[in-house]
Amino acid sequence: MKKSAALFLLLFIFSLSFTHAQTSTHSGEDMNRFLSQTLKYPAELREAETMGAVVVSVQIDKTGFMIGDVEFLSGDPEFEDEINRTMNLLKENWNPSFLEGKAYGQEYLMSFDFRINNDSQFPPNPFITASEKAKPITPLEAVNKALEENPYSPKLLNNRAEILAQEGKKLLSDLDVNQAKFLADKMLTEVIIVGYLPTGPKSL
Numbered sequence: 270m271k272k273s274a275a276l277f278l279l280l281f282i283f284s285l286s287f288t289h290a291q292t293s294t295h296s297g298e299d300m301n302r303f304l305s306q307t308l309k310y311p312a313e314l315r316e317a318e319t320m321g322a323v324v325v326s327v328q329i330d331k332t333g334f335m336i337g338d339v340e341f342l343s344g345d346p347e348f349e350d351e352i353n354r355t356m357n358l359l360k361e362n363w364n365p366s367f368l369e370g371k372a373y374g375q376e377y378l379m380s381f382d383f384r385i386n387n388d389s390q391f392p393p394n395p396f397i398t399a400s401e402k403a404k405p406i407t408p409l410e411a412v413n414k415a416l417e418e419n420p421y422s423p424k425l426l427n428n429r430a431e432i433l434a435q436e437g438k439k440l441l442s443d444l445d446v447n448q449a450k451f452l453a454d455k456m457l458t459e460v461i462i463v464g465y466l467p468t469g470p471k472s473l
Contacts, residue, residue: 300367315464322382333365380459423453
């Protein structure tokens, strides 16, 4: 009788553990969903049409949990308060499975790209003179300018690598490819936060 009771208790505990494991699974997709639902575009920055990517680094301890404060590596510092608020909440809800197989005890990157949706804006003024229009730039100049604002973007580095390869600059292209691969391996997530402007013309 005692043996049967002990066996039942063991099976009951195993069943509870299995159920918990089934209902507590997480993934990088869950982390992205949490960030997307938590991050807000600061109203004053949206109204000022302040945009850009902000890249931070986070430290993961040997047990797979995020520790310490985030370090801001690039981007407009005006977004720091909102990102700090969100990252503190993420740390409270952290699960090691968010890493999706990445090694513990490492430093990783997270990118938050704040963009303004301009679809609701009136079309540009057709009476702008030619001298007021921006001068055309080459693809290489364009990607270099973008990299100045976001030097940790694997996508931009790969774009520049393709341009450099087409120009016969293989060494520089290979350097960009290697750097892009390193950053991609270190990137935990890239989240886009879209801000919408009020419809209609701005008041004078």
